[in-house]
Amino acid sequence: MSAAQSDRLLRGIGVSPGIAMGPTVTVRWALPEVPHRVVARQQVEKEIRRLRAALKDVRRQLQELRAHAEDRAGVDEARIFDAQMLMLEDKDFIGGVAELIRENHLTAEKAFEFKTLEVRDLWTAAGNPLLKERLADLTGVAIRVIQHLMHRGPGSDVWENIKQPSILVARELSPGLTVQLDRDQIAGLISEEGTRTSHAAILAHSIGIPAIFGVRGAVARIKQGTRAILDGTRGTVLLDPTAEEIEEAERTDTRRRELATRLEEAVNQPSVTVDGVHVALRGNVDLPDEVVAAKHHGAEGVGLLRTEFLITGHSELPSEDEQTKYFKKVGEVFAGHPVVIRTYDLGGDKFPAPFRGAVEPNPFLGWRAIRVCLDEPEMFRTQIRAVLRAAVTANLHMMIPLVTRLDEVERTRVMMQEEAERLQKSGIPAAKSVPLGVMVETPAAAVLADRLVQVSDFLSVGTNDLTQYTLVVDRGNARLADRFTPHDPSVLRLLKLVAEAARAAGKPASVCGEMASEPISAFLLIGLGYDTLSVAPPALPLIKWLIRQVTTAQARSAADAALAARSADLALDILRFALAEAVDLTLLDPDARLPAGRRSGSLKT
Numbered sequence: 001m002s003a004a005q006s007d008r009l010l011r012g013i014g015v016s017p018g019i020a021m022g023p024t025v026t027v028r029w030a031l032p033e034v035p036h037r038v039v040a041r042q043q044v045e046k047e048i049r050r051l052r053a054a055l056k057d058v059r060r061q062l063q064e065l066r067a068h069a070e071d072r073a074g075v076d077e078a079r080i081f082d083a084q085m086l087m088l089e090d091k092d093f094i095g096g097v098a099e100l101i102r103e104n105h106l107t108a109e110k111a112f113e114f115k116t117l118e119v120r121d122l123w124t125a126a127g128n129p130l131l132k133e134r135l136a137d138l139t140g141v142a143i144r145v146i147q148h149l150m151h152r153g154p155g156s157d158v159w160e161n162i163k164q165p166s167i168l169v170a171r172e173l174s175p176g177l178t179v180q181l182d183r184d185q186i187a188g189l190i191s192e193e194g195t196r197t198s199h200a201a202i203l204a205h206s207i208g209i210p211a212i213f214g215v216r217g218a219v220a221r222i223k224q225g226t227r228a229i230l231d232g233t234r235g236t237v238l239l240d241p242t243a244e245e246i247e248e249a250e251r252t253d254t255r256r257r258e259l260a261t262r263l264e265e266a267v268n269q270p271s272v273t274v275d276g277v278h279v280a281l282r283g284n285v286d287l288p289d290e291v292v293a294a295k296h297h298g299a300e301g302v303g304l305l306r307t308e309f310l311i312t313g314h315s316e317l318p319s320e321d322e323q324t325k326y327f328k329k330v331g332e333v334f335a336g337h338p339v340v341i342r343t344y345d346l347g348g349d350k351f352p353a354p355f356r357g358a359v360e361p362n363p364f365l366g367w368r369a370i371r372v373c374l375d376e377p378e379m380f381r382t383q384i385r386a387v388l389r390a391a392v393t394a395n396l397h398m399m400i401p402l403v404t405r406l407d408e409v410e411r412t413r414v415m416m417q418e419e420a421e422r423l424q425k426s427g428i429p430a431a432k433s434v435p436l437g438v439m440v441e442t443p444a445a446a447v448l449a450d451r452l453v454q455v456s457d458f459l460s461v462g463t464n465d466l467t468q469y470t471l472v473v474d475r476g477n478a479r480l481a482d483r484f485t486p487h488d489p490s491v492l493r494l495l496k497l498v499a500e501a502a503r504a505a506g507k508p509a510s511v512c513g514e515m516a517s518e519p520i521s522a523f524l525l526i527g528l529g530y531d532t533l534s535v536a537p538p539a540l541p542l543i544k545w546l547i548r549q550v551t552t553a554q555a556r557s558a559a560d561a562a563l564a565a566r567s568a569d570l571a572l573d574i575l576r577f578a579l580a581e582a583v584d585l586t587l588l589d590p591d592a593r594l595p596a597g598r599r600s601g602s603l604k605t
């Protein structure tokens, strides 16, 4: 990088690979400046009428957006707009705005702003991270209503008005916002907050939009309309590029696309190592439209079907029938292969609107995942029944997240038996049981793997959370991204422990964390003895290509050497050199980064 480039180059964490070029569009999740103006007494009723009309119009806008989202992302995702529409009908809130107009003679927009700020302060003071999602909804609605009252276009729908493919710059991207993005209009994403394992990042990766998160000060530093080259593989943004820089980026893009074409050839070939060992390669699916991508890229089933997106941002929990239908549909697409349904992993950063818990100072160490499900048996049993019913026609497995104790598995199995009996008694067609797996994503579960495997049918390692809890590093904290590495000697030992426990019990062990989507790590995991990898759909061809070029003996000796390393950096060096024996690493992007955006994890030989 030249000196002339350094002040135009911003760095972040590449969370979704690929190059995007275009003008930037900044999304400011802030209320517009509303001039302070009072109206004459006789104008008051007119302001109230203006408010009512604006609410009606914004409701119509939201309905249109909802229909748009339904076409693009599916019925379930479109429901994120329901929460916003409900806010427009909230009697207390709207009544409060009308009262401000009547008592203080404020304009409708000023009154709406006051009321919004009052509620926002109240929710912020509550310090409840679960209210974060609602705060974004509240701000979103307020922006629309106030802009409408001020006769401005619906500016918060920037992506709706974009005329050429642009790069979106935001302070933070929520999963709810990300699901609305139109791939044809949004060429790339830049966010100040978040890391590769934030759910918005996982979504961007799945949808296939190049993205960089954790770019400090991006909103202030990147002026609206600046031309930029975003490289989601390298995790960089280059502002005001020169003609040569644009040419170079285009060359890189072409080279990557060429490689992609070669990888595409791997799609229809078996996922076997050079010495003929089959490594089952499955897809991770968050949203319905990823099912198609996973299938298209040759996934042998789904290794992680996240179910939170069935309810995130919705105003009601999904019914048993709705869930049955979804599970059945996914099962049909992968007929003959397993689909592993992860039961609700609520809590932490995934608390949807219909299901809010009490305020907790430490939500990631709190009431989440299997703990919530066991405490809310009606919700859990509904999901279990849906799995059993759908399993009549599909090869479904069920997996429970954030396990720390044996009794969590045992209680789930009892519930499954009870629900199977209930369904049978009611004459509803349903499977008697489905294989029950444990998601190993806490140090407790990894250390107890030999016992957990006795009470379950398979183990699947969630390396995102396992890394977070082992290293005590918040997976969403951009500042700690350097410390978030699944190659740390402590995590490697746990990974080895889990694989050995499964092998000793003769049961399958897989990895479904993001780590499995990255070639060096996939090589390591094969060497540690994992027989199944579940990866982000876009990464399927790359990992298949990798599997087809290595022997298990090479992978094993590399994994043994990595296990002996004193640090994550050394472990990565060892793996990189070992992999270079089998694979032409120069074919891969020399600046590609590992999940945590570690430079030391680059594929450079």
Ligand code: PEP
Residues within 6 Å of the ligand: 197, 304, 306, 345, 441, 461, 462, 463, 464, 465, 466, 512, 513, 514
């Ligand atoms: C994990 O923790 O590794 C995982 C796959 O689950 P999630 O990312 O949904 O927490």
Ligand code: MG
Residues within 6 Å of the ligand: 401, 441, 462, 464, 465
């Ligand atoms: Mg997890």
